[in-house]
Amino acid sequence: MAAPDFIPPAVRARLKDLRLGARRAAGSQGFGLHHSRSRGAGLEFAQYRAYEPGDELRQIDWKLYARSDKFFVREAERDSPLTAWLLIDATASMAQGDTARPGMSRLDAAKTLSACVIELALRQGDRFGIAAVAGDGLHLVPAGIGPRHRDRCLLELYKLRAQGAWPMQIALRPIWERIGAGALVLALSDFFDEGCVALVESLAAARREVSSIQLLTVEERDFPFRGGHRFFDSETGDELLSDGAAARDDFLQRFAAARAVLASRLASAGIRHVEHVLDQPLDAPLRRLFPARSGRIAPESA
């Protein structure tokens, strides 16, 4: 592979029993592994319908004809491929990591998770694409299939740098043109931007199968600061003087409340939402979003 391997070997080994899946039936054309609304040749029974001239004779259910003396055609669900879209937040806040682990920022985790999903989709023969939202606009890799498309996506991931604030809505219009209805959308963000939350909500409302992973740093979870700090937000440029130990309890309480509000908002929009802290194993959020050994996903309580 020309691009660097984002996925650590241990995580890659644990990807084996994972399987991407959508709750709703997919509507895309072609043959795949996912159940769809289109009827055709398949294993899963869908319905009987009356014979119409032009139907193939071998599709007539002859046992039913023997009982009812009418021609019925047995239809099955056709297994369809899925289109997986990775919606990556690449605003400046995603560049934040932990001082304890300098090499691992939110964006690094997002890239690794994206690479994992791309691997899964490639294995299942699904189409996949990338939509990365940075301060300078949208970086889009149209959905495609196959190992060469995988490499194209990884190259795009490799070039991706966190910068700027969430762009205006008009800059995100190509998302609506590209991500079709029924596509699986995995949003990787810290969801600190209201624009990002609004985007995934509207995507979910427009019949896209949206899952979201909120990426949190260890410092946001534990708030281990001691002494005076000049906290700054690289995205907005705001600064705040605060004492670590004194502000801890208040921050943890308010931040947990904000996360609960976000989770309930996303759940009410029908979005599967999980949180991922940077010191956890990278396959854990995928495992919670896409439980193993189940093609038909049960709705997950966020």
Added chain:
Amino acid sequence: MSLGLLLPAGLAALAALLLPLLIHLSRQSEQRRTEFAALRWLSASLRPRQKLKFEELFLLLLRLLLLAALALLLARPVLLGAAGDARWVLVTPGVDVTAARTAIKQADAEWHWLAPGFPGVETPVPTAVQPIGSLLRELDATLPAKTPVTVFVPDVIDRADGERPRLARSLDWRVMAASASTAKAASPSPAPVLVIRNADSREPYLPYLRAAAAAWRVMDAPSTQSPANTAPPSPEKTVDVAPTAQPIAANTRWLAWLAPGPLPSSIREWIERGGIALLDAEVELPEAAQAVALWRNTDGDELVRGVAIGRGRALLLTRPLTPGALPELLDGDFPRQLRRLFKDESTPPQRALASAIKPIPGGPSFPETPRPLQSWFLVAVALLFALERWFASAARRRQTP
């Protein structure tokens, strides 16, 4: 035992203790810039608390100790009353050490020679000479007051001074029989060059003085040399003969002035500065009346009289130095007699029975000589520095794994 400081002003260096305190002061007022995207939920109202806190307490302690030790080192620490109660045993050179060891049963006693510097008895017998009383007084002044002292002396002491030593402590004074080799008296110092200034009429005197001076040189020669090998000493080396007009050298000690008439003022000044002069019988000297007989012949007649002039002495001949007037000139004993006259008879006798000069207590006591501790403090400083470096680098290793 107590710690004293010879230079308490050095403690001003303790002000340097502020440095590590400042270094280790937790830099709370300086706000570290921290990237934090979840700023929205952080309360802004809380101001950083200003509280004195220190980081790396153990390292701080080490550094404070190091600086304190350095400051103490500058203040020149000494230990007062440090010397233990171990008995000091002093052996006079000439006393058998093994015999002395059987007499002292204490195992922790410290053995030293009673000699300048008090070297240990393991070292060879010291040869430097110093009066025994002086050594005892030095010992009494330097040793702590409560240290017991035993002194081994031979039964006859060669270098005694005029008084029984009066010491602050009472000594354990042990007299042992001296070994024979060291019992002999100290050899006399060689005679200086005899300077002779003579008038022409006194030429006949000269051979006798030359002969006497040459005989002194033979007397002073080491006895181990065989007489056959000894070259006869040249007259130029033993005497300095010249007319009276020639001035005498500044370092002259013994002079024979053989000329009639009054003594020149230069010669008289020289005598007053401490010279010893043998004066001709016809020299006119105002002090001649106070002179006392120094050498009499067997009949009791005065041959040479002596008188002190200033710090020097004048030896007044009563007769011409001719065999006719002074038959003792031809005696074999004449050089020795002449030597005795020149030699300073005022030096007191130095040999004494050891039991007679046993020191008596009641002497002045001296403030104790403190023991310097700087070397120990140097070692402590070096150790602390090494420890400090070790922990400082360990702390850095912890920070950058």
